[in-house]
Amino acid sequence: MQAKSGTAMMLNSYGKRFWDLPVAVPVLSLLLSFLVVAVMAVIFGVSPGTLLGALFEGALKGRFAMASTVKETIPLALASLAVYLPYRAGFFNIGGQGQLQVGAISAMVVVLNVSGPPLMVVTLAVLAAMMAGLLAVVVPLLLKIKRGASEVTTTIMMNFACIQLVNALITGAMKDASAFFGTTLPAPEQYRLPEFTLGVTVHIGIFIALLLVAGTYWLTSRTTFGVRLKAVGSKPSVAEASGIAVKKMIALAVLGGAACAGLAGGIQALGVVYRVAEGWSKGWGFTGIPIAFLAGKNSLAIIPIAFMFAILETGARYMQFMTGVPAALIFVFQGLPVLVFVSLNAWRSSKPNKIER
Amino acid sequence: MHDIISQTGLSKDAAASSCAVEMTGISKSFGDVRALDDIAFSLQAGEVRALVGENGAGKTTLMNILYGIYAADEGVIRLGGREIPHSWSPREAIRAGIGMIHQHFALISNHTVLENIVMPLLKWREISPSWKSHAKRVSEICREYHFQIDLQSRVEDLSMGERQQVEIVKALYQGAKVLILDEPTSVLTPQQTEALFRFLLILKKRGHSVVLVTHKLDETMQISDRITVLRGGKLIGTIEREQANPQIIARMMIERDWIARLKVAPLPDSAAVVLKVRNLSLNNEQGIRVLDDLSFHVRAGEIVGVAGVAGNGQVELSDALVGLRRVQQGAVEIEGINSTRHTVLQRRKAGLVFIPEDRHHRGVVLDMDIAENIVLNTISEKPYSRYGVLRSQVITDCAEEAISAYSIKTPGCRVPVGNLSGGNQQKIVMARALLREPRIIIACQPTRGLDFGATEYVRKKLLECAQRGIGILLISSDLDEILELSHRILVMFSGKIVSDLPVDRVNLDQLGLLMAGHGRNNQLD
Amino acid sequence: MSEGWLAPFLLATLRAATPLIFCALSVVLAERAGVIHIGVEGVMLAGALAGLLGVVFWGDAYVGILFSLLVGLILGLLLALITVYLPSDQVVTGIVFNIFSLGVTSFIFRLAAEKNAAVQALIPVMPGSVFGLSPFMVLALVLTVFMWWFMFRTGPGLKIRSMGEDAHAAHAAGINVVITRMLILTAAAALSALGGAALTIGWVRSFTDNITLGRGFIALAAAYCGRWNPLLATAACILFGAGEALAFRAQAAGEGLNPHYFLMIPYLLTLLVVAVAGKGRAPADVGRPYVRR
């Protein structure tokens, strides 16, 4: 009886109605969000066409804009891996932002204090960034594994603790005395990530990001690690009975993810911003959460989705100064589509709860 | 066959006025599965009704609809002749005098017994309930029906039997006139079952109606006035107890005759010991001793049955043997090698495999496909992977083979296991366990929740394994199963082995007493 | 320090704690009913803006509070529809809602500023304020005790807690989980909004973009630190408020640690409590969307 339903379900997902296509929900949520933003634009006295046109022009038109967008994609992709990987093991890592911050500051500590051949120092800095990200998740991880404490609570707490720690460092011990804001000294020229031009000029972090996303895809879909991870993520008790070291798998995925977040921070510090300062991070760690969630089961989807978010991020500036709308409007752009997406998805995948009298 | 089945469920001669419950034309679908199809069910005041059928027949679904947990897609429910409103919920069912006790108790384990009992009665506007008078009235009910529960203790500290009593008191306190019990005896000893049935008869005398959802035919015959049989979501019929016997009911349930008992082949004396357990003791997380100095062995080709009421250490025993829990004392030897400190993986490589008690808890990952589930244990070994990289073709071939060997009903091997029926899921668990010829199988409740066909299949498979020389430890609370399959029977009570006898020396009455903790078998070796 | 030091310090502590208390209570309420309330920051921000706009456009502190409550109710209903009715993931929804709220409040504030320059000016001191403490403070303490009594001593409180422990058991006991959770989340959001109003109407009398600056998350920490008990959560809020007041002072005195180290305290303390208390008495069913089977 139920086997029959399985077949039916499979047929359904290949059905012909638009509503059943996987593309339906993302497209609808984007269109709905654009509609809302268009209304807001009209209220503000700007033509919606101009507004959206400026958004995409600012993100995609010209090599400079394109380069900014691509560079913005890198930390977003890495930060979403930091959510994606642990989530596969059933661990909801909300601490990406904190891990990213401590990763960045660690990379800066290395490049500001170690001298040597650039390749060595940069490698060391990147490793330090990963290490720091990893350390930032150790407490929530241990609390989860040893005490069963909800990681949602603990990673949020770690997030803010890490952010305050970094703020303390950049306004205190590591502050650039001549700077107007809390900031570290800039990374020495020779210890920055090398750039190259392939159509647009970007730093080599793009390879790291692409490699890690592709690697994650390969790891989760083609290796025994992936199968075991899936078992741990969807049913740890079964995995345990199958002889899989559940806690070890969770730890590996979580530490790997956190290392990605740290790496995102390190790469951004050494490849784009060259320093860690107040407000230097634009919440990539938080944005990684909806990206990972939107990517669903396919980690390769992280790249286009992160690119989409990067478009919003970089296009926002041009949109703002060309049309005069408040810069904060972009937060609506970032929040609303995901809000609509999760709602539509929930609506479609399971019928909503019936309201009883 | 139809001559002995009077369709009383639909008969007009049942006086409508005395009808406590009348359900007509009830249909319900889950997704594309039609769980109930045009069911009619009526219940008189003061009767005990057995609702029987195989797993998946729709018994619980029908009762859940009556109780308002599910909403029916079609059909009408009348209570005392009045149609229920379209929006029917447990709250309204409770108010209308229907109480339901689920197989998995619906108790808030962090709240006290009294809070659990009183809560359904509380109205939202009742800011400050008078707990004292509630406690007094609940105590009265307890006294009246000879229940002994401390009203102030937390539910999480109670045994399963006590929790069931709490559920019953809760239903009565709500003024239930119709009491629905879903598989009430699955967690009880035979003696507790007796007590429950006596209590149900008292209820009946006082004019309550009872619906007993069960698949145990003996119980059905013992207590019910009438018996309603469902099969595959359809109503087969309702018969009076006097006209029924187990054969008739079984035929209605499964559409074929009562299956002849399987018989285990005798064990050669020369068989070597494959699993030896010495003085095994285990404390749980709360520091309570749940396994107490267990010693036994299993020989090659031998099936050793472990009987006992659920919750007497069986789960802990299997976990300890498989390597899921660390023991405090004692040793586990697999083919003469001390494996006490070995991991699950090491033990499996030594030839010990596990058929878990709860398919969904320990058996299959519902989100993963059939192929992945079948090779889950051996995924890291050749030929399924090389250097950590999966070999998809090999895995698919292996899964296809298992699908045909175990006749698993599925459109393909890449279908999520969650889409399969329980029986097919259990076959996957079996296929996985037997993928590499094991030396020992720890089989826990291998047929629980399966229908007749699947049960028969699993039991046959276990016998085959024994014939091939595999030692099997069969842990089951189904006495029939144990008696049917085992060479030797151990009885567990309260973490101890209280009896160890060859099957031909077992006395059924004594077994029941031992399971309930009465007496100790002096022939224990 | 001089002898006049203690009273101003306590006042500063209470000022800082008041908005936190409302938000922490809202988290306790929502999560006791089984819904994770990470959106508290966003609702608080919206409530802060709504309160200010209410005062500016209708000229009365109490109208402002009512308007703030109304906005809280609407946003709560929105969150409830998404996370309880549909239902989708509570954590993701909450986080994304916070981002969304930051955008919308900034946008509306700008629009309002273009319409009426008065939204940039300080609004009047709330009537009934004494020693720089608004009536919000009293309300917060009263609400704390009320909430504790309501949660642990009344019938409805028992029912609400049962939903947080086991939604399906609560349903079987006749509680309409979906509706009740929606109502509770809506009420909780109204409380969060009140926390925002306590910040703008009761304290700084003005609004800027992102004025809450993570105070909603501190309230979240306080709720967890207080193990979902209103009394303890409020105590945690006062403790965190004292930390904040101390941070101002240490800085103004030009000595001591970098204030950012003080700001780490709430989070580290919460982690410590989680570590020591383990699973403790956390609502068992929190965060799991309830789907009627």
Place this chain on the structure above:
Amino acid sequence: MRKRHFSFIALLLVLGLFTVMVLGCPAPADDAVAEPDPVEPDPVRVGAIYSIPDPARGGGWDRAQYAGLKTLETEFGWELSIAEAVEFPKLAETAAEFAERGFDIVIFTSSAHVDAWKEVAPQYPDTWFLLMSVTETLPESDNVAAWVPDMYVYGTMVGALAAMASETGTIGAIGGMPIPALKLMYSGIIEGAKAINPDSEVLVDWVGDWVDVPKHSEVTRLQIERGADVIFAVTGPGTKGVLDGAEAGNALVIGYAADWYDDAPGAILTSVLVDTPPMYRELAEAFNAGTLTKGINQLTAVNFTLADFRGKLPDAEAQIKETIAKIQRGEIQIPRVMHELE
């Protein structure tokens, strides 16, 4: 498997949709290029960069600059684009984007922008990069100029004003962060106050950020507890907290750079204005005439004026205005002394 790839392709489709939208949308910049006005030449395009949101109503300096920038639009018909709320690490990128998109002049409005200014200006020699705040050095290229207010002199005027208005002799000076420009200004305040009242004390506190309104309010209240009755603050959006704290403690606030009266009529004594339109006119005329040259243009005491007292301190108003005028004319000499302010 197939399903996964399918959803991936679906996402690519969405991206494609975006691209189509981009190409389909009329780009405002393109229009400007495509249809040049045959009579008038292209208007000069100016991009200004702010670190705060809503500069028209933001912090003092930003607000003052905004008023000046507007003259470029209203009096010279230039095209003005304002990038607001640009985070610190995005400053250089934003300036570069203006240059890349063909803007003629890029204006930095804060002394915090100096690093970005120095980084970007040499990369785009055809664009003018102007800084409208404190700096001592210029970038290493010819396309730069700065209009630098003498913050010390500004400080002395504030200090003198505060000392005259204060009854307790204690003056509160609050800054967002201890940046060099503010240390310079606050040294001026100390000396200015001393010149009027040798016993006066200036409490200098750094809030630690520019935005946290409640924190600013508390720091202000703390200063009032310690005796300050006239407060001056240079900070970002957090200024509202200073106004709130001062009004709650019945202290008076001296507004920075722009007229703050409307923001807190009860608390604002007056504001020491920075008269920006003249300098913007100066730069616009120089640009139009082709005489804009690399260099630092100093803004001195004459550029700083007092706003109306609007009835505050009616008895002292005339005398205060006279004293301030004396400082402006150099009749009261105040020594340049730098104080360590951490």
